[in-house]
Amino acid sequence: MLEKNPVIFIILAFVVIMVGTTITMIAPFKWINGPGDRIAEVKPYTPLQQEGRDLYMREGCNNCHSQTVRTLAADVERYGYGGTYSKSGEFVYDRPHLWGSRRTGPDLARIGLKYPDSKGAWHKKHLENPQSVVPASNMPSYAFLNAPLDTTYSERKMKLLDFPYSQADLDDLKGKSEMDAIIAYMRKLGTDIPVKKAAAVTSASAAVVKNPFTTLVAVERDAEGTYKQHCASCHGEKREGTLGPALKGSVRSDAELFKIISGGIDVNGMPSFSGTLDDQNIWKLVTYIKLDTK
Amino acid sequence: MNAPTRYVDDSVKGFIAWSMVWGTIAVVVGILISLQLAWPQLNYAPYLTYGRLRPIHTNAAIFGWGVGSFIALFFYITQRLTKTPLWSPKLARVTLWIFNVAIASAAVTLAMGINRTKEYAELEWPLAIVVAIIWVLFSVNVFMTILKRKEEQMYISLWYIMATLVGVTVLYVINNLGVPLHLFKSYSAFSGTNDANVQWWYGHNAVAMVLTTPPLAIFYYFLPKVTNNPIFSHRMGIIAFWSLIFMYLWTGAHHLLWTPIPDWIQTVAMAFSIMLIAPSWGAVMNGYLTMGGKWEQMKTNYLVKFLICGITFYGLQTLQGPMQAIRTFSAFIHYTDWVPGHVHMGALGWVSMVLFAAIYYATTKMNNTEIYSIPLANAHFWLVLIGQLIYSITMWIAGVQQGSMLLATNPDGSLHYSFMETMIAIMPYYKIRAISGFIYLAGLSLFIFNIYKTFQKGTDSPVAEA
Structure with missing residues (x-):
């Protein structure tokens, strides 16, 4: 038959x-996106953030960057930036989802927590010339995003996606560049849900208030490499300060510096390195950056 | 016996020729983006950046080369298995035209950044509708030919062909649902986790209904033709067929392990992925046993080499796939270059090897001639095999290395390696991978030259019907 x-x-x-x-x-x-998944703090995108998201899609950023922190310890440590793994409720406004399938570059689900700086100076420098911030990066330059943002459809997008918006939000789009929009989107990513505070991150290390490495000889080999890789892009090759402040001969106490490197400073964009560097390496770095001369 | 002149093959030839054009573009773009990963200064903003080119690579490969040659070979096989000429040759010619316009438009719009970002469903709504129309026109033509057939029994290849027609329609339509903003932009009908679940139900079953059932239909038809052996077991083919199309649809969420997708969906996907080994290997064993022990043909018949190598890679692919679908292993290699290594074993090793053999065979039959050069075909075989192996093996090594570095932690729970350290570690493999692309392209060029010469030979001196 x-x-x-x-x-x-x-x-x-x-x-x-x-x-x-x-x-x-x-x-x-x-079940998915039902009441059980809902997170009250998660807010829809503003017109500028949605424009940034659409640019992220236009440039195919999802081909190299994922947007889901898995429930694995190493994932949370590396991409959580003090936050936790990704929750379903965080994505309810994402049409389409942008979870991606390959991490040629790092996961961006919580990138807004890593660089909270309101001016987005790090993102701008990085997008314009990724190698100026991360020398070994294989990311292309996106300097061409320094072009005026096309806002023709901004309002219609809000209506179509059923997101709340105000006239002030629309006025805010005036004179903005594509770069501004994509940075606004980067800064929003993953910031809606509450995160562990810096103090909690460093609590394990708080017991060790005394720097075990006090001489240059003890740290130079390790700390120089660490500095070049993680710090030089913002604080300058010679610790003279570029995006971030000069560090040469800092007068802050060792414990204070440890806390800043480990936990970051939310307000001015200093990222937290507690997930990236272990305590030993952070102490070595503290000794290294405080020295007047190399 | 006379070559059966009543078969209408002009569209088969047209689709073969154009699928080869799109296949070459897919490989060339693939080489370019592999070079960009090693040398980012090769990105030419904005149109030739990695983010815009990668979808062109995958779409040209899957839809241009894959679907294009499947349409050709489905027209070819269906006519011969039904002993009936194509229902509407005119419709087939129209389909070819729309197909080429659609693939060319896909490349242009993707380069312009018009991109839905859902993998293998990137095309914006007007083009997605055109793709759906192409598929319907093609399906009607094939199905009507089957309905009007003169051979009552339907051979297993026709089963796979018909399942493909239905399956692709359902998948493509659902995953492309959206709300248009304007002509070049739409938003997905689904959001967040739902959208991800729909996407990978589609994404993984595109592998089933585009990259598994069509090559199996082709394999089941051409292996007996090429070896002159009957298929080992029609019954085994049928059991494998039904279990394959039943189980595949449950497995999409293995692309989403450890993500916010409900846990039970992940677990079900994992279990069905493992079960899929059985029907997959049903086809593999059917292939091996069809050889009837005449393995000397691996030496004497270049087509057997392609087909048996192809089905062997299918067997390896369907062992590696379920392994990757297990949570613990996925945690290790997901998001790394292991996965492109896996995908390219399937695309270059399995699908393309079978297509090469089928196109060689069909070209000689349709032109009533012999292959232009067997030594060239052998060289083609070795180059594409070596190119593909270098690609996959380097990417597996890179994936294992990066995966283990990314998961390594210090005694205090902090991470041992920064992200950049892992990238620096895999850079050498990116360079080797780019070389493998050139080797593959060299093989592909020999193939195109050989097919071109065979066509020319056929038309230049039509062989007297013997």
Whole structure:
């Protein structure tokens, strides 16, 4: 029968493929994004952030950057930036999702927590010339985003996506560049849900208030490399200060510097390195950057 | 016997020629983006940046080369298995035109940044509609030919062909649902986690319905033709067929392990991925046993080499895939270069090897001639095999290295390596990978030259019907 009737065959094949489809794809609509997933703090995108998101899509950033922190310790440590793993409720305003499938570059789900600086100076420098901030990076330059933002459809987008907006939000788009929009989007990513405070991050190390490395000889080999890799892009090759302040001969106490490197400073964009560097390396760095001369 | 002149093959030839053009573009763009990963200064903003080129690479490969040659070979196989000429040759010619316009427009719009970002469904809504129309026109043509067939029994290849027609339609339409903003921009009908679940239901079953059932249909038809052996077991083929199309649809969420997708969906996907080994290897064993022990053909018949190597890579692919679908292993290699290594074993090793053999065979039959050069075909075989192996093996090594570095932690729980340290570690592999692309391209060029010469030979001196 089957071997002889293509019409019946096609109907049967359709039914067979619809079984798994119904159970694993259609039925979950009942639960996913339902009340159980909802997170009150998660806010929709503003017109500027949504424009930035659309530019992220236009440039295909999702081909190299994922946007989901998995429930793995190393993932949370590396990409959580003090926050936690990704929750379903954080993505309810994402049409489409931008979770990605390959991390040629780092995950960006919580990048807003890493560089909270309101002017987005780090992002601008990085997008214009990634190698100026991360020398070994293989990311292309996006200096061409320094072009006026096309706002023709901004309001219609808000309506279509059913996001709240005010006239002030729309006025805010005036004179903005594409660069401004994509930075606004970067700064929003992952910042909606509450995060662990810097103090909590460093609590484990608080017991060790005394720097175990006090001489240059003890730290030079390790600390110089660490500095070049993680600090030089913002504080200058010679600790003279560029995006961030000069560090040469800092008068802050060792414990204070440890706390800043480990926990970061939210307000001015200094990232937290507690996930990237272990305590030993942070202490070595403290000794290294405080020295007057190398 | 006379070559059966009543078969209408002009569109088969047209689709073969154009799929080869798009396939070459896919490989060339692939080489360019592999070079960009090693040398970022090769990005030419804004149109030729990695982010815009990578979808062109995947779309040209899957839709241009893959779907283009599947359409050609489905037209070819269906006519011969039904002993019936194509239902509408005119419709087939129209389909070819729309197909080429659509693939060219896809490349242009993606370079312009018009991109939905859903993998393998990047095309914006007007083009997505055109793709759906192409598929319907093609499906109607094939299905009507089957309905009007003169051979009552439907061979297993026709089963795979019909499942493909239905499956792709359902997948493509659902994942492309959206709300248009204007002609070049739309937003997905689904949001966040739902959208991810729909996307990977689609993404993984594109692998099933575009990159598994069509090459299996082709393999089941051409292996007996090439070896002159009957298929080992039609019944095994049928059991494998139904279990394959049943199980595949449950497995999409193995692309989303450890993400906010509900845990049970992940677990179900994992279990069904493992179960899929059985029907996949049903096809592999059917292929091996069809050889009937006449393995000397691996030496004497260049087409057997392509087909058996292809089905072997399918077997390896369907072992590696389920392994990657297990949570613990996924935690290790997901998001690393291991996955492109896996994908390219399937695309270059399995799908393309089978297509090469089928196109060689169909070209000689349609032109009523012999292949222009068997030594060239052998050289083609070795170059694409070596190119693909270098690609996959270097990417597996890079993936394992990067995966283990990314997960390494210090005794106090902090990370041992920064992200950049992991990238610096895999840079040498990126350079080797780019070289493998050139080797593959060299093989592909020999293939194109050989097919071109064979066509020329056929038309230059039509062989007297013997």
